[in-house]
Amino acid sequence: MDTSQLLKGVLDLAVLAVLRDADGYGYDVLRRLRAAGLEDVADASVYGTLRRLFAAGALTSYVQPSEEGPHRKYYGLNKTGRDLLAQSTKTWNHFADTMSVLLLEKEAA
Amino acid sequence: MDTSQLLKGVLDLAVLAVLRDADGYGYDVLRRLRAAGLEDVADASVYGTLRRLFAAGALTSYVQPSEEGPHRKYYGLNKTGRDLLAQSTKTWNHFADTMSVLLLEKEAA
DNA sequence: GAACAGTACTACACATTGCGGAGTACTGCG
DNA sequence: CGCAGTACTCCGCAATGTGTAGTACTGTTC
DSSP: OOOHHHHTTTHHHHHHHHHHSSOEEHHHHHHHHHHTTOTTOOHHHHHHHHHHHHHTTOEEEEEEOOTTSSOEEEEEEOHHHHHHHHHHHHHHHHHHHHHHHHHSOOOOO | OOOTTTTTTTHHHHHHHHHHHSOEEHHHHHHHHHHTTOTTOOHHHHHHHHHHHHHTTOEEEEEEEETTEEEEEEEEEOHHHHHHHHHHHHHHHHHHHHHHHHHSOOOOO
8 A cells, every 4th residue: 555645744743753852954854754664755755844844934944064975954843843743743643543443343232 | 733634545544444334425424534533524525535435446336315305325345445444454553653653752861 | 485504415626745757966986 | 987875956746635616405494
């Protein structure tokens, strides 16, 4: 099955979550997400999500040169981002609980 | 926050789940989903999903007249639908678990 | 009985968002 | 030099949930 549709609306949350502990740049965020189990995330999706979150005012951004390759554009959570993460986490948990109940086998008559 | 994006790819699963126990028509499926906690689902989304699942060969369909209003188009799971439900449930559970881990506070240093 | 709410469905255009592919650019290795 | 790995951007596409409008039938209310 295709997991890409499941990511809709959740990738924001996942990106915020991996940025919670430390700032990160796009390529790094991508690796963290894949390491966390979201192996099918495409790079363009992550870059796009970071830009969107930044445009929404949830992230700070600063560029740092790297000696091992091209420059890196770091992103970090600001207050808006942390609030968004907290709120989205609640929404997600509630939604996931609702789905869990719905998916329970109603064996007992 | 907007829950509509969270539904992407999951509405199929939710619809299959509510049809698991008994056949139902669109308006009825909509009520069952809302009763289950998915209160923001739009009617057009449900009708569209039912048509899509039917087109994909996962549902049977038959029309029955009603004495309390217009005709009703009933849908029911066939083998393909039950298989899809089982498979999608697994995918969803795995995905939800992954997200849960990702969202855990890493308090312990 | 005309108007309206509730039921039940269809069709269309639209917004969001993840993805694929192409392109740019820098470093280091063979 | 060519190629892989790193790092990012841009563009167009595809999937899918939503809003709006429209059709149609039943029962209630003024």
